[in-house]
Amino acid sequence: MADADDRWQLLLFPESASSVSGQVDTLFWAMVVACGLVVALVFTVLLVFGIRYRRGSPASRRGSPLLYHNRWLEIGWSIPVLAAFLFFFAWGALLYVEILDPPTPEDGDARRVNVIGKQWMWKFQHPEGIREINTLHVAVGQTVRLRMTSQDVIHSFFVPAFRIKQDVLPQTYTRLQFAPTKVGRFDLYCAEYCGLSHSGMVGEVVVMPPSEFQDWLARRDRPGTPQQDGERLFRQYGCSGCHGEASSVRAPDLAGLYGKPVPLESGGTVTADAQYLRDSIVFPSKHVVAGYEPIMPSFKDQISEEDLLKLTAYIQSLTPEEPDAP
Ligand code: HEC
Ligand SMILES: [Cu+2]
Structure with a gap:
């Protein structure tokens, strides 16, 4: 029975077990409270008016002129609501950035x-x-x-x-x-x-x-780190034939590439993050490096996701001491 109870507890509100989970919970509860206040206000007014102006009640329905428009009333309810939404937006955005920010x-x-x-x-x-x-x-x-x-x-x-x-x-x-x-x-x-x-x-x-x-x-057994496997694959797939030092083909040197801006043949620059490295292998014509011929063959559907991650890790490791970019 205890187990079943734990299960429910887990589903309704999981325990908080990471460096950011407390902050996410605070934001969550702040939104619950804000929504709760609005609900309380709406239902209080509903209830009060429902009782006061119920059929047969002697409360006066005349006296003040009918009100169709009141500028200050409208500004008064829209601005605070806008401010409240922007407040939660800013809070959520800052927290989101903090969660995704690379660790220092x-x-x-x-x-x-x-x-x-x-x-x-x-x-x-x-x-x-x-x-x-x-x-x-x-x-x-x-x-x-x-x-x-x-x-x-x-x-x-x-x-x-x-x-x-x-x-x-x-x-x-x-x-x-x-x-x-x-x-x-x-x-x-x-x-x-x-x-x-x-x-x-x-x-x-x-x-x-x-x-x-x-x-x-x-x-555990260690079959080889992703970098070591990547180095082997780099030769196995023939990358080193063009990118290797002894190559006669004109291809960019990949050492020191990771994390750096790359000027493109089409103009503009991109940052050589993991996604760029992957795209360079799978869709080489997507970003052609300035000053090079687009002769690199596409390896689409020829290299598994595991091996692409290893090649990426290997190329990344050719750039020493680079801050851990995405
Ligand atoms: C036929 C020769 C050739 C082969 C084989 C080849 N490349 Fe390339 N590669 C090039 C050339 C030329 C460029 C520059 C032009 C471009 O961006 O397409 C390039 C660009 C790249 C870039 C972007 C470099 C930069 O400076 O931004 C990466 C990363 C890359 N190749 C990785 C690989 C990997 C990994 C393999 C093996 C799976 C491989 N290449 C196989 C010729 C080759
Ligand atoms: Cu799934």
Whole structure:
């Protein structure tokens, strides 16, 4: 019976277990209170007038002239309402930016975990190379940065206890980060209807004390870090044939590229973030680097999402000490 009670508690109001969940809850309750006040006002007036002017009541219905328009009354109710909405908008926007803001060095080292959603599971790869399906192990207090993409349709990564949710899209890298503040197991859902077994696309985030997490890491096989695998793939797919130092083809040097602005042949510049690197491989003609011929072949449908994430991680690692851009 206790279990059933816990379940209800969880569904109605999940516990608060990340560095931002308290702030999200404060905003939520402030909105509930604001809406509650409006409801109370409307129903009080409704009730008072309903009773006062009920059929047969002796209350006077004449005396004051009929009022069709009163400018001050209209300004008086529209401006405060506008101000209230803008207040909640600003509060929500600031909090949203804070949740997505990259962690600063004071936050300590963030762990980069790659996430791939597919019908109907979550696949994770840790920076050490360890893979997991539907379960993500992390250490309490450490910021975790997810780089997420989908292998098929749109999914959404949702951990109610952390108050974080982000769409996971095909052909696109989205990101999400969190710093868990409590040890425990927390539900992970797909929050975007994604086909027949959408409701089965669930998992959990297991938050461990740091020392236990280190033990957990140590017990796992390490098939190779994403960077190491990416370096191998870079040769395997023939990228090094053009981008390598010994190449006779004129192709840009990828060292030092990540996070920098890239001038384009079409004019303008783009920042070489993870999404740009992915696009460069899958849709090379989308952004042609200024001063180069568009000779790079498209690798669309030839490289799996896992391998694209590894190639991206490898190219990213060619830029040392770059602040952890998206
Ligand atoms: C046939 C030669 C060739 C091959 C093979 C090739 N590239 Fe390229 N690549 C180019 C050229 C030329 C450009 C610059 C023109 C452009 O942007 O399309 C380029 C651009 C890029 C860029 C953007 C560089 C910048 O400075 O902004 C990235 C990233 C990249 N390639 C990665 C790869 C990866 C990863 C592979 C292997 C999967 C690969 N390339 C295979 C020739 C090649
Ligand atoms: Cu899904």
